[in-house]
Amino acid sequence: ERCGFSEVIYGEGKNVSLIADIIETQQRAGQSSLATRLAPSAAEWLQQKFPSGHYNSLARTFRTTAKNPQPPCPAEQKSFSATYHAAVVTAGSTDTPVAEEAIETLIWMEIPYQRFDDIGVAGPQRLLAAVPQLRQASAVVVIAGMEGALPAAIAGHLSAPIFAVPTSVGYGATLGGLTPLLGMLSSCASNVATVNIDAGFKGGYLAGIVVQQLLASHSPFGKIK
Amino acid sequence: ERCGFSEVIYGEGKNVSLIADIIETQQRAGQSSLATRLAPSAAEWLQQKFPSGHYNSLARTFRTTAKNPQPPCPAEQKSFSATYHAAVVTAGSTDTPVAEEAIETLIWMEIPYQRFDDIGVAGPQRLLAAVPQLRQASAVVVIAGMEGALPAAIAGHLSAPIFAVPTSVGYGATLGGLTPLLGMLSSCASNVATVNIDAGFKGGYLAGIVVQQLLASHSPFGKIK
Amino acid sequence: ERCGFSEVIYGEGKNVSLIADIIETQQRAGQSSLATRLAPSAAEWLQQKFPSGHYNSLARTFRTTAKNPQPPCPAEQKSFSATYHAAVVTAGSTDTPVAEEAIETLIWMEIPYQRFDDIGVAGPQRLLAAVPQLRQASAVVVIAGMEGALPAAIAGHLSAPIFAVPTSVGYGATLGGLTPLLGMLSSCASNVATVNIDAGFKGGYLAGIVVQQLLASHSPFGKIK
Amino acid sequence: ERCGFSEVIYGEGKNVSLIADIIETQQRAGQSSLATRLAPSAAEWLQQKFPSGHYNSLARTFRTTAKNPQPPCPAEQKSFSATYHAAVVTAGSTDTPVAEEAIETLIWMEIPYQRFDDIGVAGPQRLLAAVPQLRQASAVVVIAGMEGALPAAIAGHLSAPIFAVPTSVGYGATLGGLTPLLGMLSSCASNVATVNIDAGFKGGYLAGIVVQQLLASHSPFGKIK
Amino acid sequence: ERCGFSEVIYGEGKNVSLIADIIETQQRAGQSSLATRLAPSAAEWLQQKFPSGHYNSLARTFRTTAKNPQPPCPAEQKSFSATYHAAVVTAGSTDTPVAEEAIETLIWMEIPYQRFDDIGVAGPQRLLAAVPQLRQASAVVVIAGMEGALPAAIAGHLSAPIFAVPTSVGYGATLGGLTPLLGMLSSCASNVATVNIDAGFKGGYLAGIVVQQLLASHSPFGKIK
Amino acid sequence: ERCGFSEVIYGEGKNVSLIADIIETQQRAGQSSLATRLAPSAAEWLQQKFPSGHYNSLARTFRTTAKNPQPPCPAEQKSFSATYHAAVVTAGSTDTPVAEEAIETLIWMEIPYQRFDDIGVAGPQRLLAAVPQLRQASAVVVIAGMEGALPAAIAGHLSAPIFAVPTSVGYGATLGGLTPLLGMLSSCASNVATVNIDAGFKGGYLAGIVVQQLLASHSPFGKIK
Amino acid sequence: ERCGFSEVIYGEGKNVSLIADIIETQQRAGQSSLATRLAPSAAEWLQQKFPSGHYNSLARTFRTTAKNPQPPCPAEQKSFSATYHAAVVTAGSTDTPVAEEAIETLIWMEIPYQRFDDIGVAGPQRLLAAVPQLRQASAVVVIAGMEGALPAAIAGHLSAPIFAVPTSVGYGATLGGLTPLLGMLSSCASNVATVNIDAGFKGGYLAGIVVQQLLASHSPFGKIK
Amino acid sequence: ERCGFSEVIYGEGKNVSLIADIIETQQRAGQSSLATRLAPSAAEWLQQKFPSGHYNSLARTFRTTAKNPQPPCPAEQKSFSATYHAAVVTAGSTDTPVAEEAIETLIWMEIPYQRFDDIGVAGPQRLLAAVPQLRQASAVVVIAGMEGALPAAIAGHLSAPIFAVPTSVGYGATLGGLTPLLGMLSSCASNVATVNIDAGFKGGYLAGIVVQQLLASHSPFGKIK
Ligand SMILES: Nc1ncnc2c1ncn2[C@@H]1O[C@H](COP(=O)(O)O)[C@@H](O)[C@H]1O
Ligand SMILES: Nc1ncnc2c1ncn2[C@@H]1O[C@H](COP(=O)(O)O)[C@@H](O)[C@H]1O
Ligand SMILES: Nc1ncnc2c1ncn2[C@@H]1O[C@H](COP(=O)(O)O)[C@@H](O)[C@H]1O
Ligand SMILES: Nc1ncnc2c1ncn2[C@@H]1O[C@H](COP(=O)(O)O)[C@@H](O)[C@H]1O
Ligand SMILES: [Mg+2]
Ligand SMILES: [Mg+2]
Ligand SMILES: [Mg+2]
Ligand SMILES: [Mg+2]
Ligand SMILES: [Mg+2]
Ligand SMILES: [Mg+2]
Ligand SMILES: [Mg+2]
Ligand SMILES: [Mg+2]
CATH class of the missing domain: 3.30.110 (Translation Initiation Factor IF3)
Structure with missing residues (x-):
């Protein structure tokens, strides 16, 4: 059940x-x-x-892929519309493997998504250029290493929930990802929640269920539960 | 803007x-x-x-309360229905102040919520009794100290996103809340994201915006952006 | 001596x-x-x-196995009865090697035991189903990684002593087992004591001597000392 | 129930x-x-x-004290005999408050106990003198701060389970009790389990239930469950 | 000497x-x-x-103030021109005391400076608006707490050296300033060096001597040594 | 741009x-x-x-090397004079790889430099002998492992900014470079800023831009911006 | 005995x-x-x-002071000569309370000593000036906070054993004395041993017994044991 | 010189x-x-x-070995007598490599020594048996892993200085030797100083110079300086 x-x-x-x-x-x-x-x-x-x-x-x-797709739970028949979707953002190219894990998860969940690569705080123009599109997403996965500044930098531009994924990229003071993890948790941005280091799966899953609730709530079968 | x-x-x-x-x-x-x-x-x-x-x-x-309520952003006129709401859960009575902060935040956001107190892992019956009601919520704030086990224990019963808030309650090995923080992040439950220690505000805010998106998507003005 | x-x-x-x-x-x-x-x-x-x-x-x-079994210490002749025994519990299948170490120890000590696999907090039904049998044990070894929630979740159901063994399974915030170790120590369950990370041997040994005292106290030679 | x-x-x-x-x-x-x-x-x-x-x-x-003592659970009528009892040991006089908490717990549980004060590793003669009596106990609570060496030093002399309680006594490198906590967990003694820093209550409770099982198993009502 | x-x-x-x-x-x-x-x-x-x-x-x-200003060291007569100056930047208003310490230091060193308050990553517009003026400074002190993201966010816009000062503002995962300290050190920006937590004095002093060398190199007495 | x-x-x-x-x-x-x-x-x-x-x-x-050297930014034509230069200092011979990274960076930046090897605190005579030459540098990179004492020991002799680079050389209590990192940050020397562990690149880059500003300010094109 | x-x-x-x-x-x-x-x-x-x-x-x-001085242990009659003595050194004036504790200990042990204040690495001249006198001591207590560099800086000049005492003076990255403690332990100086943070007593005591053995070995009663 | x-x-x-x-x-x-x-x-x-x-x-x-032994420093001609010597003690057989390093150092220094293996706190009889011989030594190196209890256990029996060497033997809570390191520093024994993890060289060297001073003070050339 x-x-x-x-x-x-x-x-x-x-x-x-x-x-x-x-x-x-x-x-x-x-x-x-x-x-x-x-x-x-x-x-x-x-x-x-x-x-x-x-x-x-x-x-x-x-x-x-499911051989014989499971009959939907009461009120869960999915009728995807492109309106509701997730976004997956990376700060740098070394964050790619974690982004791939998030995206594989979204594909498996059959949730539409957009991808924004390499828009870390080092290049503020690229970040600002992405903002209008990012505002279309209902949930955003932000993947960053080093000091983990990107989620906070994005958060001020959006009203959707952000799932921050710290990566173990870096050396010395990054402490294998503990530094961006603690930084993301310390951020004063109110719409940022954090998951474990390198946990692309979790970031993707959480964004996926936020989008899924919106999609399901507009399906003929009503709200998912 | x-x-x-x-x-x-x-x-x-x-x-x-x-x-x-x-x-x-x-x-x-x-x-x-x-x-x-x-x-x-x-x-x-x-x-x-x-x-x-x-x-x-x-x-x-x-x-x-706003003196002259701000005119809504494009497509943001709120038409609350009790259907979509948040839940706020505490593990023990010492977690109450953090829960109050979460609830004050939800009230200020004008988001409907339900509250479940003192249903920590120590008393599994109380937790199981709350599950059917908890499954009605579109986002759940789970507040717990000590080892921070409650979010993982609840997560298996729900498909909505859970925002876990560790508290600084405890002594010795709880390290002022670091232990439940790290525990919540380590959890293998896929629908749990974590915020800072004692950050009731953030837990409430994140749950609030998940519910808000559902409410707005059903308002006559359409999807919030 | x-x-x-x-x-x-x-x-x-x-x-x-x-x-x-x-x-x-x-x-x-x-x-x-x-x-x-x-x-x-x-x-x-x-x-x-x-x-x-x-x-x-x-x-x-x-x-x-001992070649010529050592003559018993004063009052130590063992007359095992199945009544008194230990239980060994794991949260997930990755905890198996540590459970094997605990069980090898119990076998070597000639202490009867029961084994319960993969009943972690993620699947509360499996845990609840095991409770009646777990209540028969005089000492319980609980092996878990990640946030180490399982000992606290089991403890409320039992009155026997629980020996919690954190495992080094996990990544990032689990800190190689430090997180479940600190979580188990922080637990508010009163009947849980903790041993070192991956120390299946210690968990098994401690449960073994608790059971051994009960077995010996009912042997014709009286209480072990 | x-x-x-x-x-x-x-x-x-x-x-x-x-x-x-x-x-x-x-x-x-x-x-x-x-x-x-x-x-x-x-x-x-x-x-x-x-x-x-x-x-x-x-x-x-x-x-x-209970006003109207609760009728015993099935098979739990207690018939205390002085044979089975706990021991509470401190390393130094600064550990006294934690020992008092353990002893209050044993008194409340109605478990007989003996007390051994100030027999830390600094004075090996006092420790050796206490060993014969300590070997009479069915469970031992050992309370120590600083490097937390006492449980390991005692463990080699006993076959009963030892519940080690680290204290927050000390300064600098004792890290508020983390150092004896980690030391006790690291000990190579096989019959030592550890509880949280200053958790005299837990040490007392665990020793209490080990003794309680022995007492109950010899009561006319049989084994406690 | x-x-x-x-x-x-x-x-x-x-x-x-x-x-x-x-x-x-x-x-x-x-x-x-x-x-x-x-x-x-x-x-x-x-x-x-x-x-x-x-x-x-x-x-x-x-x-x-010096009663009788010390005669300059060989080649050190100062002829301040407004051309070379330092900048002091804060992320938020809670960082003010540390900024005041940096500025008191610059005043005492008689180094011209500009001040930019409350331009943290939460409000990217304010930061971008300040960039043209910030590019006039020969050394920049950036003071920030929480995740310490501001130095990295500013660094991409400037070619002058940045002295990052983490502050102890925050709670929980900020670890009393250790989190922004480690974050600033982990930053991938190449022109950021870091000083101790709350060390406004050091940030101000280092920026001051960078500017001082430029001022002295243009004084009639030549380069300071 | x-x-x-x-x-x-x-x-x-x-x-x-x-x-x-x-x-x-x-x-x-x-x-x-x-x-x-x-x-x-x-x-x-x-x-x-x-x-x-x-x-x-x-x-x-x-x-x-650039194929077709980039035309200078407004006011950036470089006219190197040996007057302004950086210094790179190591405490011991095991710090050499990090020094090489700093020097490669300075060569790539076309910044003149001097190199001082193996003048750690263990041999105070060698350090004192180097001081007169070190005082000629406009910025100094000091690379040291173990307790990271060298930057503080040098700082008292110089008025130029020092960029301290901790190395991961050592064992046990050096914690992979965290100990010298924290030591350098804790130093009471006012002209020392610190970069990440083994970050020879950053040390070199920061010293390079301090020297570059002095060189540019004396070029016919005026101050670099 | x-x-x-x-x-x-x-x-x-x-x-x-x-x-x-x-x-x-x-x-x-x-x-x-x-x-x-x-x-x-x-x-x-x-x-x-x-x-x-x-x-x-x-x-x-x-x-x-002893009322009736204890008769000496076999071969322990003390005949102090000024030849053998300890030295107590501080890095800065904030280290004074710890030095006082060391000196009180030496006075109580009746061990002759010399005192050297405020000769930290910040002022290398004062340190070098003290070296000839320091070489007269048979054991040296070196007390320092911040990065704890002084013991290593002194060690190269002496062949006597050095007992390094880290102090809790400082803020931020000094971590209440952990940073100088770890730094002193990491030092490559071979004649430095370390004691706990602020443990002036231990530093004094250890220096005292090294001197005491030399004094006793030259007393008419021979070597102390 | x-x-x-x-x-x-x-x-x-x-x-x-x-x-x-x-x-x-x-x-x-x-x-x-x-x-x-x-x-x-x-x-x-x-x-x-x-x-x-x-x-x-x-x-x-x-x-x-030196080809042409260096002529002695003023007053340093060595005339070894077996009276003064060092002792090297290990807690367990896994500490052997570190003991070998200490002993190689003593041999190289030409300091007489005695060796005591495997007398850790687990076997208190072996420790007590060694005490009379240990009391002959003028300096003792004690090498132990796990909780590092052995130096404190020995210290109460001796009046000579003890140089404690923590080893990296162990797993989980021993944190690669940090736990015995912190334990040794926290010990309440007054005659124990500590060196880095696995630093057998340092332990041997320090014991060696304490003995060397005694030997030299009795040589015809008088006190070593
Ligand atoms: N990469 C991952 N990171 C964290 N949790 C995961 C990951 N992959 C799977 N899980 C969770 O692990 C649980 C399964 O664990 P197991 O039974 O050991 O396979 C599922 O509930 C998932 O939510
Ligand atoms: N001093 C203590 N240390 C740890 N746990 C305790 C202590 N005192 C009571 N407890 C546990 O805390 C639980 C009650 O928590 P609460 O509901 O917050 O009163 C009980 O299950 C006890 O086992
Ligand atoms: N707020 C501060 N933070 C760090 N170092 C400082 C601070 N104020 C003064 N100092 C340094 O401390 C040294 C003086 O220490 P003291 O001799 O103890 O007064 C000077 O060299 C200064 O560089
Ligand atoms: N195993 C060791 N542990 C700590 N310090 C050592 C060790 N071996 C040599 N040293 C010290 O390291 C210094 C030499 O370092 P280096 O110049 O890098 O060879 C000498 O002063 C020795 O005291
Ligand atoms: Mg990044
Ligand atoms: Mg709780
Ligand atoms: Mg688990
Ligand atoms: Mg103690
Ligand atoms: Mg900030
Ligand atoms: Mg070095
Ligand atoms: Mg100092
Ligand atoms: Mg050992």
Whole structure:
């Protein structure tokens, strides 16, 4: 009786045959699958076993499409309109793998999204140029390393919720991502919430469910619950 | 040209006459005001200066109502329906001041909410009893100290976004709230985002804008932007 | 004149021939042996040298049976009854290696146990289903990573002592297990004590001696001391 | 249907009238009460309101006796024999307040105990002299600050479980008790589990339930569950 | 034979009569004085003893003018031109005391400066508006708390060196200023150097000596050494 | 319209073909290039692709000369005179790689410099002998590991700004460079600013722009802006 | 049968009447007493009770002379010669209270000493001037805050053991003394050992026993043991 | 004019040919050499180049004997008597490599020593048995990991200075040796000073110079300076 999305497989330290079992169980239940933080060898093995699946080597994810799509929960039939969508933003090109994980998650959730790359605080013009489009999104994932300044810099321009994802990019005082994590939490911007370091999956998922609620609320079946 | 909500005043370490100036400026602009983290003496002084304002001594907030409500931004006329609302949950009675801050914020935003007190993991029955009602909310603020386990315990039951607020309640290994903060971030629940320690305001604000987008999307003026 | 159990060999950073010497000394004294945190190469070498021993590659332990069981200390003749036993619980499947170490320890101590896998806070139904059986145990080892919420979630249901073992599973804010460690220590549950990160051995040993005291107190030889 | 001991009131940051309400509710249910970490002013107020209660100013606890002792849970009628008991040990005289909290807890639980003061590693003779008596206890609470060496020093002499309580006594490198906490967790002694800094209550409670299980298992009503 | 500026008195934890002695010694040597981090009581006592001195209660500094200005070191005669000057920037109004300390230092060094208040990343328009003027400065002090994002946000617009001063403003995850400190150090902006938390004095001093070298290099006496 | 120096490429975790693209873009714009923190394999690949470039394997940098030097920004024509220059100082021979990175940066900026090796606090005579020459520099980069004492030890002798670079050399209590970083920030020397651990590039760049401003201010084109 | 010096009383958090009891016990045993880290009120009370004792308010110590000096342990009769002595060095005037504690300890031990104040790395001339005298000492206590550079700076000049005492003087990045503590431990000087933050007593005691062994080895009674 | 011992070579991260150069320079000056923290490959290369040198692979040291022993500094002719010597103690067998480094240092210094292995707090009998011999030593190096309890446990039995060396042995809460480091510093034993994690060299060196002063003070040439 769990509604909404099926459980996502956390791949780190998990036996690859266990992962395959879960995917098969989900397929039998007519669900699509998403596994994250996979070792390359595990991902390649899964690709061979499930040739119609999609392995994203940057994101370290593996994703399958539901064989027999699960009948919707009461009031959940999705009728996507492009009106409501998420945005995924990175500060620099080294943040790309985390953005890929967020985007794989949104694709798996069937949520429309836009992507804005490399608009970190170092280049304020690029950031300002993106603002009008960013204001169209109903939820924004902002991925940044170093001091993690980008979410706060964007937040003042938007009224939608921002999900900030710190990355482990950097050296020395960045403490493997703890510094941007603490910085994002300390930000005085009121519309910024934070997730774990490198947790592109979580950022994407949270933005996805905010958009999903808007989409569902306008579907003929009414509000998702 | 900033839309949505007016800027909230961060009261800590700020001169009380500066705070009064800001409130007056906001009143002249037809905006309501919210000041947080006030010293008691500052709050009492504000209460005397703005007798129609509301001082919540537990929350350490002061709030005024707009004199001449600001004309809505394009497509923002609010038509609240009880259908969409937030929920505010505490783990224990010592988390109350933070919950009060979240609720003051929701009241100031004019967002409907429900409140669930003292349903921490220590008493699993009370938590389970609240689940059916919690599933009605479009965004949930979960406030907890100690190990910060409550958001993860609730998350599995809901598909709405959860904004977790760690509190500084506890001693020794709780490290003034760092332990529940890190715990909430580490949680494997996919629908949990975290804000700063004791940041009831942020939890309330984020839940508020998620609900606000749903309310606005159903208003005759369409989607808020 | 040390009673109870013989000394356990901490294998990390220890020369394998030194470990073999200790095992042989213990065998001459009629004692069984347990070595923990072994490198695979060391363990395989020991398996060849002591073919009747048992190497658990997940737990990274090696265990032998006493050649001539040591005559019991005054009043220590064991007469195991299934009534008194320990329980070993994991939050997720990535916690398995630590659980294996706890269980190898209990087997070596000849203490009866039950095992409950993957009943973390993410799936509250599985946890609730296990409670009636868990209440039969006289001591419970609870193994969990991430925020380490499971011991507190279980504690409210039981009156037996719980030995919480944080694991180093996770990334970013879990700080290699420090976050669940601090969370378990911060918990307001009164019947939870904590051991070091990944210390399945300690969790198993402590639960083992609690059960052992109950078993011994009902043996014809009276209370163990 | 919760058996065993009634809930203990965590007094820090809790309104004194709320505490009094809880005590009254517990009294009406025929339960005794224990409140910990009380501010002196709160404790004195409680003493006046409940004159038959007991305020321990060193321990910062307040304790009442059940008006109409709760009828025992199935199989829980207690028939205390002095055979099974706990021990409470301190390293130095500055650890006394934490020991008092542990002892108040044992008294409230009606568990027999012995007390050993000031036998820290600085004076090894005093420690060795206490060993024969310590070996009589079925569970031992060891309270120490600074480097927290005492539990490990005692552990080698005993086969019973030891509950180590680090204290916040010290300065500089003791980091308010984090250093003995981490030291106790790092100890290579296998029969030591640790609780939070200054958590005399928890140490006492855990030792209490280990002894309680032994006492109950020998009562005419059989094993407690 | 120490050239340039006389030693600045670090006032914290220093006896007020010792401070007065140092000021008198400096006066006899024809030097001006600057004392920082003074307790209010100490500062008021100094104001009474040296009535022509200047006490800045926000900055917690006390400053005197040289009685007989010290003859310049070889090649150090100052001929200030408004062309070369420093800038002092704050992110928010709570950063004011630290800015005051920086400015008192620049005044004492007789270095021209401009001041830009409250142009933090929350209000990107105000920041952009200040850029043309900021580009006139030869060294910039940027003072910010929370995540410490402002120096990086400004740095991309300027080619002069920026001295970033983190402040202890904030709560929870700001860790008393450690978070902005680490953030500023982690920034990928190449023209940002950092000083200690709340060290307005150091920020002002460093900007002052950069400007001073430019001023001196254009004086008739040539380059300062 | 960005003046001064072109953007420097942060090589860590960046695809080598992306780096080559950036270098080519900069070459087309008539700019020289500098890439830092390169993996050896990436650097060797770049050396082959751009044979006239310079790979410094100790510094892990790669540098190219502008094909068609960019026409100067208004008032920026450089007329280097040996008068103004930077100094680069190391405490010990293990700090060499970081010094090489600083020097590669200064060469790329075309800023004259002097180098002083291995004059750490352990050998006070060597430090004192270097002081007269060090006083000629307009900005000094001081690179040191362990306790990071050298910047403070040098600072008292100079009036120019010092850019302190902590290194990750050392073990145990040096915490991978955090200890010298914190030490440098804590120093009571007023003319010391600090950059990230191992950030030779930043130290060099900051010293470079201080010298550059002096050089430009004396060029026929006047002050750089 | 404990030889050498009697036990020193750690005054923090200890009841003043307990301290008086210990002093009286020591007096009855013919021993002198030393109590450290006393609250002013406790110290004043002791001064009144033991009028011939010596209260040092800066050091926060109280010291008494033995009534009937204890007969020496075998081979311990002291015949002090000025040849062997300790030195106590401070970096700055804010380190004075810790130096006073070290000196009170040396006086109580009856060990000759010399004192060198305010010779921190900021003023290298004063340090160099003191070196010839410092080389006469058989053990040196070096007390410094901030980055804790002084011990390393002195160590290269001496061959005697140096006991480094970090102080809690400073703000921000000094982390209440952790930074100089870690810096002193990280130093590459081979003759430096470190004690706890503000532990003037320990520094004095260790220097004292090194000198004491030299003095005793030349007494007619031979080597102390 | 540096007396006493020649400089020790810190081998980590240092080019092997640079190390060979230093050894050759020291040989030409008639000095013996000691290099520490060598990579195995570097050490083997040195062994081949200096066949009469001694490589200790556990200690990771390389040591040579002086070709033409350096004429003694004024008053330094050594006349070793077995009376004065150092002791080196380990808590467990995993501490052996650090003990080897300390002992190699003492051998190189030509200081007599005794060695006590594996007498950690887990086996109090072995510790007590060693005490009478330990009391003969004039300085004691105590090497321990985990909670670092051994120095405090030994200290109460001795009046000589103890140099405590924490080791990085352990996992989880031992934090790579930070926990025993902080524990040793926090110890209430007055005769314990601490050095860096795994710094066997420093422990040995400090004990060596304490003994050396005693030996020299009894040589015909009088006191070493
Ligand atoms: N990359 C990820 N980061 C954090 N949580 C994840 C990630 N991938 C999956 N999860 C969560 O982990 C849970 C599954 O854990 P497991 O049962 O160990 O596979 C799911 O509830 C997901 O929400
Ligand atoms: N001193 C204490 N330290 C830790 N936990 C405590 C303490 N006192 C009471 N508790 C626990 O706190 C819980 C009650 O919390 P509360 O509902 O906030 O009063 C009970 O389950 C007790 O087990
Ligand atoms: N607010 C401050 N922050 C950091 N350093 C300071 C401050 N004020 C003065 N100083 C430095 O402290 C030194 C004087 O220290 P003292 O001798 O203790 O007065 C001078 O060299 C100043 O550079
Ligand atoms: N293992 C070690 N740990 C700490 N310091 C050492 C060690 N070995 C040598 N040293 C010190 O490092 C200094 C030499 O450093 P370097 O010039 O880099 O070889 C000498 O003064 C030694 O005292
Ligand atoms: Mg970034
Ligand atoms: Mg809670
Ligand atoms: Mg878990
Ligand atoms: Mg203690
Ligand atoms: Mg700010
Ligand atoms: Mg160095
Ligand atoms: Mg100092
Ligand atoms: Mg050990």
